[in-house]
Amino acid sequence: QTIGFSQIGSESGWRAAETTLTKSQAEERGIDLKFADAQQKQENQIKALRSFIAQGVDAILIAPVVATGWDAVLQEAKEAEIPVVLLDRMVDSSDDLYLTAVGSDLVHEGNVAGQWLVDELGGKDCNVVELQGTTGSSPAIDRKNGFEQAINGHDNIKLIRSQTGDFTRTKGKEVMESFLKAEDGGKNICALYAHNDDMAVGAIQAIKEAGLKPGEDILVVSIDAVPDIFQAMAAGEANATVELTPNMAGPAFDALDAYFKDGTKPAKFIQTESKLYTQNDDPQKVYEEKKDLGY
Amino acid sequence: MSGTARFLRRIAPQLITLAFVLALISVMFPGFFNISIANGRLYGSPIDILNRGAPVALLAIGMTLVIATRGIDLSVGAVMAICGAVSAWGITQGYDLGSTLLMAVVAGLVCGLWNGILVSFLGIQPIVATLILMVAGRGIAQLITEGAILTFNDPNLIFFGSGSLFTLPMPVVIWIVTGLLITWIVRRTALGMLIESVGINLRASTLAGINSRVLLIAVYVTSGFCAALAGIIAAADIRGADANNAGLWLELDAILAVVIGGTSLLGGRFSLIASLIGAMIIQAVNTGILLSGFPPEFNLVIKAAIILIILVVQSPALRTGMAFFRKPRQTDVAKKETVTQ
């Protein structure tokens, strides 16, 4: 069995982990995985899909870099009778163009993070700063929306500054530094919401260097649950993270197996759990578990 | 005109621009110039500019020399990533600080050597020659880190990112020292003039007996060295090597810094100090945007507008006494007269 996998790229540790897991899952099941890295470009993914079709693979996995623009190529795959499974991000094409989608709900993730903050504060006044992902990327848009939905109606929580940190540690640190300067050395800030853990890790260092205690003076909540954030949580420097599991391929392969065996159509959306981790969840242990997963 | 006066006149446009940008920020953000001492180190937005501008400043040093020879080095961002990855790998493998730094610097030198050989021996055009390493280099860096962020906790290495010396953040010390050192080397010896000569007219320089091949290699190696320092700083700053994002698109900022510093992309006369001021101007713009609190989708438009204004104000046509609107052709030809092909 040959399956083509079009991955977005390797822009973050999380994605590297997803790639690693997909490859190891394929190996376990004896699948010949054709891997194509699109280097963050949709056009490359479309090319990859077309080449998979030309090559005549049995199925295609794709982690689409953006939601729009897949109709034509998915149609082509359909005509060639190759089932397509979407991983971790959605497309806005009609759902009969793909077999199923495995992923988490990005809005929901933001929502979980926001909800945690609301609960944690319990009505205390709080100024929040936000580190957004790459401007225009769907996780950045959705995680922002989800978070805002959660804090909506809680007048004690105010989002005072929001800038993009491009999902990277360096930018996370740089932007946090400027937030601290702009908000009275950080005294004005009570919580940080970062669209991914990497930015949070960078920001935590900035907070420390400004002479404040992350996790206490400024609460830190972020998304992804990569190993490094658990280390920070273990040290009391981060408060909460929402897990986005990198194992999207497992459920995808299961669905494909069933489909090939007897044509069972899986559900159109297989949602993975968006689990919330806090300092109470023995972060050190989770860190040990996660650190060798290829993050 | 004395040497100092000539020098001041050379960097005046850059200084004025920098002052203007800083003034603009402090209007929008009144507390901008507040500097205090926290944890034994200077703390404040101007310090942030110096500190955050370190990678671009370092890259700009090497880039200035490369551009002076009429070349360009697109690979510096990727080389940063490689060297950052090497240093993180070295320290997590348990090598001591000295060997780790040595390995990272050697990696940078090797990258520079590769570029230099492609340009000078194989005669490949610089932009393409370095494009190869720009593409492949990030792959090499990821190969070292295996795609993940390679985190480390060695306090000695971290010191290069967030430590401080004489209350100045370490990155600031590094770029200032490197900048002065290379300026000193280049201007105290005949290197500066030889580099300019090669950049203006390679053929004539070779015919005058200059060893232009070695010189070309040397500037790319220097650029690799500077990129290595920048890479180490970037990794030490976030206590991890982020092969995917370290130095991403920084080559463009570095080139921009050199151009704002008044060095022509056609090679020739250069000024390292002016390039460094150029780097600070860019970082001031970036920091200013962050402090301003605009929504991020406007960042690029604002940046583009400011760059355009800076460049227009500094453009040679305007500098030759606003003669442009009256008699465009005169300034035109009279100036280009000196350009050989």
Added chain:
Amino acid sequence: MSEVANSRPLLRATGVTKIFPGTVALDHVDFTLQPAEVHALLGENGAGKSTLIKCLTGAYRRDDGDILLNGEPVDPRGTLDAQSYGIGTVYQEVNLLPNLSVAENLFLGHQPTRFGMISGREMTRRARETLSQYGLDIDPARSLGDFSVAVQQVIAIARAVNLSGKVLILDEPTASLDSGEVKMLFDIIRSLRDRGIGIIFISHFLDQVFEISDRVTVLRNGRLIGTEDAANIDRVQLVNMMLGRELEHETRETGKTDLAPGAPWLEFDDFGKKGRIAPFDLKIRPGEVVGMAGLLGSGRTETAETLFGAVTHDSGTARSRGEEIELRSPRDAVAAGFGFCPEDRKIDGIIADLSVRENIILALQARIGWARPVPRRRQAEMAEDFIRRLDIRTSDAEKPVGLLSGGNQQKVLLARWLATNPKFLILDEPTRGIDVGAHAEIIHLIEELCAEGMSLLVISSELDELVAYSHRVIVVRDRHHVAELVGADITTDNMVDAIASAHNGSAT
């Protein structure tokens, strides 16, 4: 020939002024060109001749003055405008595009078109036609850069002639032409003149000036000295007008110097490069001047470049005082005490944006290495010294050399090599574009240097110049060294014979 003088002037410029930072290049210069005349424009290097031309054609914006064409005031804003007024120009230094084909260079902006598309075949045909008038049988589809400076010069002239409906301006067109070409050019100029076209002709060769021109105008230091009928003035008067002083001794007394005695210190055996220059033998004695004569493209420049290592030789050996030396690059050559003033100063010579001082010390600096810079004071002294000795006209030593006049750039190049104290200096067309005064000085200098023991290889298209200072002349034809003239045999006639004679094997 000059009865045209009182008809209505074709081109009249009054009070033309041009000021560069630090230099008044033209100071209220008046100039009148009659139809059907050849008007020579003379002056020392840096007198402002080229600048005047550029002001007339709008390549420079003049600061003051009026230009009348056929009585109408005109104000060309650039070459394109000038062309549309019927003024064709060959600027000093070949200003053509080496990357375009010969035909494209000839017709740029005026390509024959059919249905809006350029007709390549028609263009090639016309180019062949045009070039054949100049005795050039070359493929017009080849890149211009494939051809030597001289061929390019001819093409530039052909282009300007094509474009000149009323006025043709030639700025030192003959600098790199040999006598045959010059004759051909003059025939063309005469026929244009007979058609009523006015021609402005700039040259430092007074013989040519007297041969072709009807009137002469002399500039000195950006000022008009006077305009005279060529028939009413003699050489000495003209030189006095140009220099503002007497030239001590007439330069070209055709005496041949005796061959210097002694053993050769440089020996090249079977030296050559496939496809460039056939292997040749060459021996050079201390203090000897070896001249090299030949037609355009005969391989003189190639010989020089091979000797200097600019083109790596693939056969033969070089020996200095009996010891074999490596000559794989200019660096090797410089290390062996060679120097080389190239023919194309713009591309191979000057570093335009560097100052006069830096250009002068460049080769010296390259030889002693980057780590030991020549002290700044010493640099300034050397620069001042050469500026004085070679009479380089520049406002100061810090002026970018690209802003100097053509002849002065040539002197800077000479200074660059003299500064290294070379033992063997190769000069490719050293007097190209140099005025009479400087010409005399340079020849004087050459003789002085040789007296001190330096050897020279001089390539020149001016045969009588070669006669004047060579101990030995090598004649090159079709990339072969075909003859060697020594002592009393060195005469213009002998050289012409050797150049023209049919193949008589590669003699040496």
Added chain:
Amino acid sequence: MNSRFLPLLATVAIFILAYAVCYAQFPAMLSTRVIGNLFTDNAFLGIIAVGMTFVIISGGIDLSVGSVIAFSGVFISVMLRDTGLHPIPVFAVLLLITTLFGAAMGATIHFLEMPAFIVTLAGMFLARGMAYVLSIDSVPITHDFYSAIQSFYWLMPGKGRLTFIGGLMLVVFIAGMLVAHRTRFGTNVYALGGGTHTAQLMGVPVARTTIAIYALSGFLAGLSGIVFSIYTSAGYSLATVGVELDAIAAVVIGGTLLTGGSGFIAGTLIGVLIMGLIQIYIIFDGTLSSWWTKIVVGMLLFAFIVLQKGLVWFTGRNRASAAGTS
């Protein structure tokens, strides 16, 4: 034969060789499907590469094209979504905007004597910034006209498709060749590349030509944006990041010198196809990790350039020695 054509011939030879190697390993590479894909998938790249070739031949560079494509997509999709106009007038307005944008950059480069690299770099920031300002979301396009164009293709034997956009790219290439080699404008572009100053002294209208070159590049970038929006049926401000570098690489692989003055539009087509071939090969292989993909792309790029240099050098040497013995 004229030595000017050597780099072009070298490129063609390398392409054929490379295709043969790919075919030997994966016979499916010669299917019409792959060939059709090669044209369709690279249509947008090919179109900007034509403009880039002109710019580079003139001695300049245009870094803004990738961002202009993104801007175009967002502009079209937002206009279609918010105004209900038919795509054709939207295209017209868009092409006008991008052409003027290019012209403005050209004017800045010429009149303010600023290096093209920097002006177009600012243009790159500006265009992408404007795309963000219009919409940071990706905006789908669902117009019948789009579906009509997408289903407009020629089904080659073997199920390969020659799509409208693939065909459009070929048309642009042919037009580009005609303009470059058969018009005065084209010769003027080469003239600028040979040296602005000299060109000016020869009477080339430098200002007009410079502005026209960048306007042409802007126009083609807009056209490419339209093609890209057809290709993906969407507008997205993060699309086509770094595509300008791909275009430059394609142009250079196609045998055009970055120093200006020499090059061929036809070579660029081969360059684009070579770039496409590298990608398809890597996908067919399918075993490379993300990082090895980058390294291999870099190495192949290197191999192509060195091969080309070697070929040109080798044939040049043979010709020289042939001339020497004659």
